[in-house]
Amino acid sequence: MLLHVMSFKGQVPSILQPLSSLCSKCGTLPPESCFFSLICSLGSFMVILVGLLRYAHVIECCGPSLVNTLGLAAGWICAAGLTMVGNFQVDHAKVLHYIGAGVAFPTSMLFLFLQSVLTYRMAKTRRHYWTGHLRSVLTALAFVTLVFSGVFFIQESFVLQHVAALCEWVFIIDVLVFYGTFTFEFGAISTETFLVLLKASRAPKSYKADSSTSSTPHIHSHSESLAMI
Known part of the structure; x- marks a missing residue:
């Protein structure tokens, strides 16, 4: 009986070993x-x-500000990495899957940090500052869980692999929150917000148009002066 129990205990890691990668492989088979x-594409x-x-x-x-532009770029790069994670499954395209994860997670972390900085820059009331405090706590939690997930992921321990999966889930939920x-902020968005965005995107063209129109009278005046001479 004792030998049977000992043999069963020796088989426990081999029995539970497939479960250690169940979280990362739940989307590999149709x-x-x-x-x-x-879900990843959406x-x-x-x-x-x-x-x-x-x-x-x-x-x-x-x-316009540099921090805001960097935040937009970080968010869009994160979206590209998330698309790679969802469409290249780990069992069939492991390299591309891990590249997408390596792009999505750090840029998502950068996006959270930049948005927290922008929140404090834009804060005018107490509610705005409390929103900044909340986002700072969420950013710190996301950073800690992301670091622990990466550290535990490279370990060979069965328990640490499960802890890495839990940290990854906590990171994802934290980002969603x-x-x-x-x-x-989005409750105050109106059509004027989109007009401001269109004006910002057309600012270089309008600047060129203004510069061209401003140079036109100078050309006409110069030609008229030559004609008078």
């Missing part, structure tokens, strides 16, 4: 892979949309 790709589109709305809202309130905090 039909789960189809839903996994669909998530990428929402990240692009939220990043663009946030970019327009900051321009409307504070004008952070995106949910944008409802405070």
Whole structure:
């Protein structure tokens, strides 16, 4: 009996070993892979949309800034990485899957940090500062869980692999909660916000047009002076 128990204990790691990668491989086989790709693609589109709305809202309130532009770029790069994660499953295209994850997670972390900085720059009331505090806490939690997930992921321990999966899930949920905090600002978005975005995108063209129109009278006056001579 004792030998049977000992042999069973020796088989426990081999029995539970496939479960250690269950979280990362839940979207590798159809039909789960189809839903996994669909969810990641929709998530990428929402990240692009939220990043663009946030970019327009900051321009409307504070004008153009480098931090705002970097935040938009980080969000869109994160969306590209998320698309790779969803459409290249780890069992069939491991390299591309890990490249997408390596792009999506750090840029998502950068997006959270830049948006927290912008929140404090735009803060005018106590509610705005409390929103900044909340986003700072969420950003710190996301950073800690992302670091622990990466550290535990490279370990061979069965327990640490599970801890890495839990940290990854906590990171994803934390990022989703952070995106949910944008409802405070997006409630004030109107058509004027999109007009500001269009004006910002056409600013170089309008500048060229103004410069060309301003140089035209000078050319006419110069030609008229030559004619008088």
